[in-house]
Amino acid sequence: MDNLVYVIPKDKNDKENLIKILKEHPEIKFVSLVGVDLGGNATDEKIPIEVMLDDLDSFLNYGIQTDGSSVVLHEIAHLNNARVDLVPDLNVNWFVDYNYEHIDNNLPVGTLEIPSFLIHNGERVDSRSVLIKAIDNFKTKLMDILKTYPHILHSIGISDPYYIEDILLTSATELEFWVKTPNDKADIEKLSTSQMLKEQYWKRTHGTVRTALEKTLILLQKYGLEPEMGHKEVGGVSSKIATNGKTDHVMEQLEIDWKYSNALQAADNELIVRELIEDIFASYGLEVTFAAKPLEGVAGNGEHTHVGVAVKLKNGKIRNLFSPLDMKSDYLSEIGYGSLMGILKNYEVISPFVTSSNDAFNRLKPGFEAPVCIVASLGIDVKTPTRNRSVLVGVVRDIDNHLATRFEVRSPNPLSNTYLVLASLYQSMLDGILAAAKSNKTSKELEAEISKESGVESFYLEKDRTYRSEEDVFEHYTEDERNKLFGKPPATVYENMKNLKEYHEKRKILLDGDVFNEKIINSFIASSLERWETELKDRILLDNINFIRECKKVHNMEEVTDLDVVRWEKINNLRYYMMKNSLDNKCLFTRLREALDDKDYNLASSLQLEMYEKIKEINKLYMRYKRNLFNI
Template structure:
C-alpha cells in the first residue's frame, strides 16, 4: 500500500483496522522514543501534531521551554508486524517542532534534511547504503542479557554451526513486510555475530530504515529468547560490529561519481567528495563512533580501519572504492559503527563531502594500495597516513574545533554532543575496572 498523503493514512487505518499508532522520533544519541496514541487521535496528529514534554528527552530543551510537538511523516506509515493481542499497531516517524510551528533545531532528522536541502540546491541527491553488524547473545536463567554468543560459527558459516539462520530469516521477512529491499544476510566473523544488508536509498529514508532495522532485530531476538546488541565491541579479542556506509551522489538521474574517462573511472566530484571526508573525518568520528566502547573496536588487527587513507578495493584503508562502476559507483567509509545516530552521521558525512566539492579538495596524497596494517609506524609516517582518534575524548576535541561540522549540526546539537561525549568519558575515566583489579590488586 502506497502512502503519500494524510488521506492515504486515514484510509489505511480504517481498511486495516488499526487500533493504535506509535509516533516515533530519536534523541541526539539515536535512541528511539515513541508516543502511542489510539487511532481516534490520528486526525489530530496529522492536522496539528501531538504535544510532548521535550525537557525529558536527553539533549532536547530545558524544563522552562519544554512544550514540543510531534508531526508525523505520512510516508513512514507502516504496520508493525509484531503486534499485540490488543489490536493492530502502526507506526509513523515524526519530525519535532516548536509550539510556534518552527522546526526544532535539535531534531536529528531536521539536521539531516537541512544538509540534504543544501545538496539538492547544488543539484545532488545523497544516497546511502549501510551494512549493519550485530551480535546475538544468550540470556541467563533470570532473563538478563549475557555476552555468551548464541552460536560459535564464523564468517559465512551455515547450519548446524550457524544456529541463527532461522532467526535471521525471521528478521528478513519482518523487514520485507515493512517494505525493505533486503540484499544479503549472513554470519559474520565473530562468534554470534551477523550482518543483514538492505538496498541503498536517499539518506533520510535510509536513516529511518536503520532505526527500524535495529528495532525489528531486537524484537525478533527477544521473541527467540535472545538479546541482540549493536554495541561496537562486546567481546574482548573478537571482531567488533561496524556499520560500513556506501555513499554516492546522483545528479539528473545519473551517478555523479562515475566518469568512464576519469582516473579509476571516477569523476572529479567523487575525488573531491573523498577529499572532504578525509579532511573532516576526525571530527565526524565523534558522531559516527559515539561511545567509549566504540574505540575498543577502532584498533589495528580486527579488520576495523583506523588509518586515514583511501584506496581501490583495499580493505585496510578507511575509505575504499568498491569495484562496481556506472550506476553502482560509490565510496565506502568503513569506520562508523551501529551505535551511532544515523541522521547525524549521514548529515556530517554529506556536509564534509559537499565541502570537498565546493573547495575542490584533492585527496591524492592519501591514496594507497598497500596493506596499511603491514606498514611500520615509520612507513605510515613517510606516507603521511595518520590514525583516527583513539578515544571518545580525542574525537570530541576534534569535533569541537571543526567549524564546518558545527555549522552543519547547529549550535544546539553540536554543544549537546560535546557535553554528552565529555560526560561519558569522565564517567568511564573514574571507574575502577576489572582489568585494573586483576593487574594491580596483588602486585602493588
Template sequence: MNIIKSMSAPVEGAKPKFIQLVFVDINGVPKGMEIPAERYEEAASDGIAFDGSSIPGFQGIEDSDLVFKADPSTYAEVPWEGIARVYGHIYRDGRPYPADPRGVLRSVLKRLEGEGLKVYIGPEPEFYILKKNGSWELRIPDSGGYFDLVTLDRSREVRREIAAYMRGFGLIPEVLHHEVGNAQHEIDFRYEEALKTADNIISFKYIVKAVAEMHGMYATFMPKPLHGFPGNGMHLHISLWSGEENVFTGEDGLSEKALYFMGGILKHAKALAAITNPTVNSYKRLVPGYEAPVYVSWGYRNRSALIRVPAFWGKGARIEYRCPDPSANPYLAFAAVTAAGLDGIKRRVDPEGYVEENVYEMGDEKRAALGITTLPTNLGEALEELKRDPVIRDSLAGAYDRFIGYKEREWEGYLSHLRSKGMPEDTKKVTEWELERYFYV
C-alpha cells in the first residue's frame, strides 16, 4: 500500500488549523509550540512570547521571557498531520537572542555578505533504519550494502516515500541509495545558501524519522549506533559565490580564494570538531579503518583525506569537508566552518597536509613529514581545542558559553558512567549510555 495515499490528511485545499513554531536547542534538536493558524500573522510581525528557561542551552532565569518571530520564507505544510510548521528567530528585550543557533549563523552570514559573498552548502546525511526489540538489541531489517538495489535492500520503498515528501518542505532530492552498512541509507538533496540548508537538515531529519515510524521502524542519525558497522557521516560540499560567480573556480582547478578558505578549515579543524562532531558517540565513528577521516589533510579525489576536492565542471567547483556527522547542530556547525574559512582567506592561509595516497596506510613518520596531524580522539579533547581557538569560539557568539558548559557536563556524565562500569576511558565500544542519550535524537 502506498503510505502517501493511505494516510489520513486534510481535505485537498483545506488550510491547516494549527502551525508549529520551530527553533532548535543547543544540540540542534527541534523545539517549539503550536498556535492556531489565525495567529500566524502575529507570529511573523510581533512574535509569540514563550518561556525559554528549560530549553537546553537557553537555561537561565534571564531566559524566561523570549519571543519567537516566524520567518515566512520557511513555511511548509505537514501532509500527514494536517498542520503547518515554520522556522524563525528568537528575540529577548527586542534584540536578537545571542544563544539562538539560527541567529548565530545569520550573524556570521551577514559578515560574509559584507565581503560581497555567500556560502552554499550541500549535505550528505546518512542514517540507519532499524527495528528495536524490548532492549537495546537493535534488529537490522536488511542485509544490503553500498548501492544495492533490489535483492538485499528491504527499505527502498521507505527511501522513496521520504524523497516524495521532501519537496513539500522545500528540499529537492537528488540521489537516494543504500549505504555501506546493512540498513544504512543516504539521500542527498540540492545545495542551498547556508541558512536554508541548515533549515533543510532539520526538516530532513523530521521527515525521515516520521516516515520510518509509519513503517514501524526507527531511523537514527546517531554517528555510531552499531559497533563494527560504518558510522553515519554528513559530508558537506561547500562553495563561495559572488553574485552568479562561483569564486572557488580557478583557471586550472580551485581558485586562490578557495585554497585559502580550505586552509582556514584545516588550520581550525581540531577546534571545529567540537562543533561538527559534538557528541561522545561522534568519536566512536572517527576511528581509522572506516571511511570517516581522522587525519587533517586534503587532496583531489582522495577519500581518506579530511577535505576532498571533487571533480567538477563549470560552476561546480567546491570542497567536500568529510568529518562532520548528523549529530551536529547545523546552524552552529555552518557558522563555525564559515568563520574558519573566512579566517583562512583573511590571513591567506595555505592548506597544509596535501596528499593523494591513502593516509590510513601511511606510517606515523611519513604523515609527520607531510605535516598531517590528527583530529581529537574524544569529546573532551575537542572541547579543550575549542577553548584554545578564539576564531571558532567567537563564531558561536552568545552560544559559546552555553555550548561549552552543556558539553562539559555531557562529557563528565559519560566518564562517570564508564567509571561505574569499570570501563576504560578510551573504549571504542558503543555503550548503553550513548544509545539512551543519542539514538532517538
C-alpha cells in the first residue's frame, strides 16, 4: 500500500511520464474524465486504462465524446445538438481514486481522475472553464489597473508595477458534514439541547468516528493536500456503545480543514476530499451528508471560502495585496478595501452561485450563525484582529504575518459550486479595486467609506446601505433593522435567481472579459429553477404531506385534559389548512402545486415560505402536545 500513487502532479502528466507511471502501477485500471457542469455535478466514468494508452495523444488532446443528457447544461446542449466533449486539463494535479473493496493482486483497484473541460460546439461550457477565465481576467485587468494607477501599490511598499512578476490568487475551503449510523432517526430536541450546551463542539471523538476521522486525515496527507485539522463541530449528540463493543447511534457533526492552494486547484481539491470522506466513513458503516441543512432546528453545514491576492516580485519575494505596509495602523490596503467593497456592493449577483438550492436556503436562517446580511467585519480595532461569525465577509488578519490577510466568505455550503463562487467573487473584487484606484482615496478614507452609515453618500457603495458591523447582527438589530440597513435577503431559490435578472448593472460585472456570458448565466438560472421546482413538487411537498399524516391524535379520554383538546384542535386546523381540499377551498399544498404547474413562480415562492412557516408551527405545537401525554 505504501507504494501506491495517489497524485500525479501537473508537471508529470506528459505522455512519457504517464506511460511510465501507469506501466509501473497496473493497479490503476481505469481512467475517469471529471468535468464539472453548471450545477456543480462532477462526471465520473470507468474507462479501461488500455483505451487511454491505445491512443494517448488523441486522448489527452481530444478526450471523449458524450451527450448533454449526462450533464446540467440547460439551454446549451439540446436534444438535436447534444454532443459534449470531455477534454483533459493538463495544467492541474490529477488524483487516483482507490476502491478498497475491490482488491486485485493484494492492491486496491485505482481510477485515475483527470479534471476536464466540457466542450459544446467548440466552446467550453463548464464551471472549471468559467473560473479559469475569471482568474486570467483578474490577473490581466489588475495589472492594467496597477500600471494606470500605480499609487495604490505605494502603500504596500511596491514602488513600480514593473517589479511584479506574477499575481497569485489563493483560496481555501473547509468541509463541515454530518455523520450518522444508517437508519437512525434524529431526535431534534436532544440535538438542539446538546447544541445549546455546546456539549459536542471540539470535544474528543470516539470509536469508529475517531478512527474514520484519523484515517481520512492520513489519506489526505498521502494525496498531498496537507490537512490542518479535523474536529467535532457544534452539532450532534454522544454516540453509544452496542453490546458487540462497536459504536452505535452515531449522530455527529465534524469539520475537516486543509491547506490553501491556487484558486483552481483549491476547487479541484474539494471534489476529491468529499469523495475520500464519504468512502472512508462508509467503510466503517457510517453515512455522511454534506447537505447544507440535513436537520431542521440544529446547525447546518457551512463551507467558509477564503480568498486572498498576492504578487510575486521579480526578486522572489511575495507581497500580500490586501495587507497595508503597517499592519498596526490599517486594517487593509487600498486594494484590500476595494476588493471587499466590490464583494459587498455586488453580492446580489454573487449570491445565486453561492445559494442555489432549497437545502442551501434552509441553512441561511438567523440563530445558527448563518450569514444572511450583506455586511462585513474588519475588527474591533486595528491591533486586535477578531472574528465576527454573524457577518457575510470577515477580514482575517495576523498582525505579525502580512501574508495571512484574506477574506472569509461565510455564506457558501459544502454543495455550493466553488468554481462559480470564486469566479463571481473575483469579478466583483476587480470592479471594487478599479473604483478604489480611480477614487485616489487613501486607506483611511476607504475605511471611512466602508464604515459609513446608511443614508450617507459614497463614491461607490450604495447610499441607503450599511456595510460594516462589529456587532452580532442577529442580536444587535431587529429583522426590520437588518433588512433596512443591509438589504432584505432572498429567501428562496426563485428570489435569488430573480436577482440575476433584475440587477442589470451588477450582472454586467460578471460578463466583463467574457468570463460569464449570457448563455452560461441563463443556463445556470434555468437549471437552478428546474431543480427548485422539481424538488418542491416531488420531494418537499411529499415529505411534508407524510409529516402532516404522522401528526395524529394520540390522547385518549382517560388521560385527556382541556389543554390537550385545545392543542390538538389547533394542530388539526393547521393540518386541514395545509393539505385538505374542500368544494370551496383549496389547501396550501394544492395551491403551491398549481402555482408551480402554471409557472407562476412569484406565487409559488411566497407559498413555499408560508408552507415552511406552517410546518415549523405545527412541529412545535405537536411536540408540546405530546409532552403533556402519559401514553403515546
